Amino acid sequence: MPVSPGLFVDERADRVHVRLHRPETRNAIDQETVTALHAVCAALEEHPRILVVSGSDGVFASGADIARLLERRRDDALAGINSGLFVRVARLPMPVIAAIDGWALGGGAELAYAADFRIASTTARLGNPETSLGIIPAAGALWRLRDLVGEPLAKELVLAGRVLNAQEALTAGLVTSVHEPDELSAAADALADRIAANDPLATRLAKEVFHAAADAHPRADDEAQALLFESPAKFERMTAFLERKGKR
Structure with a gap:
């Protein structure tokens, strides 16, 4: 898949690792990074695999590139x-894991909020300081963060500039585990291994139905289950389970 110099991509059969690498800007997300990540998404939409996103040099992503953000105007926002x-x-289609080491601020934090799973190193720091710069966190924090941690804490992060450390993020449920920095990549792979051990179609449909609109349930659940009840993997996996249990 085509990428920019600011991304390192490691493609495997069941997953893709993407590492942000713009050390001169603490991995700030610029237009080239956005374009490269769109290319990654296009490849994963065509050939679904787990996505693991991480930073480099002890930083996940410091946010948007402020020097370039300064130049953006009304039409850019829209x-x-x-x-x-x-x-x-x-x-x-498949789950996304954000492996957060060090700072994840502004747009960097919002990228992490878009993931299905967030795991952190002990050095992780997450926050949305956009209002201190005269703008708002307009790439998901104002609605995803409330769902992730609840309204009171979300407002403290967005309106009062609070930054959570790794333990605080774990307590709030914003991340699901905390690891030493040199163990973070292995922890992300271990989580990806657990996901990859399950049936890919079932995983894809479970994620799709999980995020369906409230009024789509239970019909969406039933339709997905109907498809899976006819899938070869269902028969293979259930037969193997019964054989292990000595029931066939």
Whole structure:
């Protein structure tokens, strides 16, 4: 898949690792990064695999590139440059894991919020300081964060500039586990291994139905289950389970 110099991509049979690498800007997300991540999304929409996103040099992503953000005007905001990307990341067919080491601020934090799973190193720091710069976090924090941690804490992060450390993020449920920095990549792979051990179609449909509109249930659940009840993997996996239990 085509990428920019600011991304390192490791493609495997069941997963793709994407590492943000713009050390001169602490992995700030610029237009080239957005374009490259869209290319990654296009490849994963065509050939669904787990996506693992991480940073480099002890930083996940410090947010948008402020020098370039300063130049953006009204039409840029209405184009939804980052928000459109993060919606696409969230809608990828297979689960997305954000492995957060060090700072994840602004747009960097919003990228992490778009993931299905967030795991952190002990050095992780997450926050949305956009209002201190005269803007708002408009790429998902104002609605995803409330769902993730609840309204009171979300407002403290967005309106009062609070930054959560790794333990605080774990307590709030924003991340599901905390690891030493040199163990974070292995932890992300271990989580991806657990996901990959399950039936890919069942995993894809479970994610799709999980995010369906409230009024789509239970019909969406029933339709997905109907498809899976006829799938070869269902018969193979259930037969193997019964054989292990000595019931066939």
